[in-house]
Amino acid sequence: MNAGTYDDDTLGGRMSLCRENRGMSVEEAAGHLGVLAESWEAWERDRDVPRANRLSMIAGLLGVTPSWLLSGQGAGPVEVKTTEPDDLLRAVKDASEEVAALNKRIDDIAARLAQRNKL
Structure with a gap:
């Protein structure tokens, strides 16, 4: 996937896109980050925003840059091929x-x- 080809124009939408692209459930992603699944779901639904210190960790987990996660600009996710x-x-x-x-x-x-x- 290339940057600029996404329909998801919110932080939550980009988080959801990346998580699904990496084949992770909400529970798995939240567990890797050490937060409740409810918190992760709230972020993906744009009902809440992660703190700045978590944003970098989320970007690392999802394989994108923090700037892409926040704005959609820069290096976005790489498509993971399923076999x-x-x-x-x-x-x-x-x-x-x-x-x-x-x-x-x-x-x-x-x-x-x-x-x-x-x-």
């Missing part, structure tokens, strides 16, 4: 095949070295 289980299984299978091919190559090189040392 389907079938994609993960395919990736494991592909990696296993690559490891097997590398092991065979290493064995072939070791055999050639052993043969060379016998000469």
Whole structure:
């Protein structure tokens, strides 16, 4: 995601966008920050505003700059890609095949070295 492409034009809207983008529940985000879920929800709904000392911590947790969180200007969130289980299984299978091919190559090189040392 690039800065400037968001419909959320409030602090709470940007917090919600980032939290969801990172795949966190309200409870998880609040727990990481050490606040009640009700406080986090109030911030996301623009019913309350976090104190300045919390703002930097929230930005860090959400992977954005404090200035983006406050104003929408600057570096915004990076989209987190979700991976389907079938994609993960395919990736494991592909990696296993690559490891097997590398092991065979290493064995072939070791055999050639052993043969060379016998000469």
